[in-house]
Amino acid sequence: MLEGKTSDEQEVSEEDRFVTIDKKQVEDGYIFCPVCERDIYFYSDYLYGVFSDNLYAYLAAVLVTHYRHNHIRYYDRSWKYGSYAEKNKEYLYMTHEDYKTLVNNRAKRQIIRKIVESEQLDLQAKREMIRGFTHLENNDEKVKEVMNKKLISLEMSQKHCDYCDYPAKYQIILNAKKFLVCGIHKRKKEFKSAQITELKAIIEDKVNLFLGQKEKDI
Ligand SMILES: [Zn+2]
Ligand SMILES: [Zn+2]
Structure with missing residues (x-):
């Protein structure tokens, strides 16, 4: 069953695996955001617990959370202020959880695009970072399509x-x-x-x- 994945992994020798993403740095809370194009400070005990076995899944979860609170204003405003929520049709006709999923999926697509465009990440880091998103919950068809396309074009470019x-x-x-x-x-x-x-x-x-x-x- 895992044959495809195994042969895929074998193509990258250990020496070729860049250590662009430093585990220690991530654990210290310094995380590269491809949208900001710089390190941000973010540490979540909760998310680290959930994704303790996969650094890239943790990174993906952190970036989505950071995006939701720092790169857009409408999410926080919608749940904090009733007067703002009343004007947000999407928020009005959904449960809070569904709305969060919708916003998260938008964030995932945007972050994945920015990962591919980033000039500060090497190919291996880009590939692993995108793969990290596969571990997140509720990825919709659009997110899967972007992941699929971007992973294919990254592989082709190598x-x-x-x-x-x-x-x-x-x-x-x-x-x-x-x-x-x-x-x-x-x-x-x-x-x-x-x-x-x-x-x-x-x-x-x-x-x-x-x-x-x-x-x-x-
Ligand atoms: Zn950012
Ligand atoms: Zn040739």
């Missing part, structure tokens, strides 16, 4: 042709060896009878398998 600097488009299996090639190098003579697969399809399957697996866990 794959280059074995023979040049162009992005890889195909995976070729020849004599039990795996090659990644661009459109030009796909036409090399030795690959004539080899098994050729579009890289995007392989990555899509991998990401979908990873996300599908997570969904079952929850």
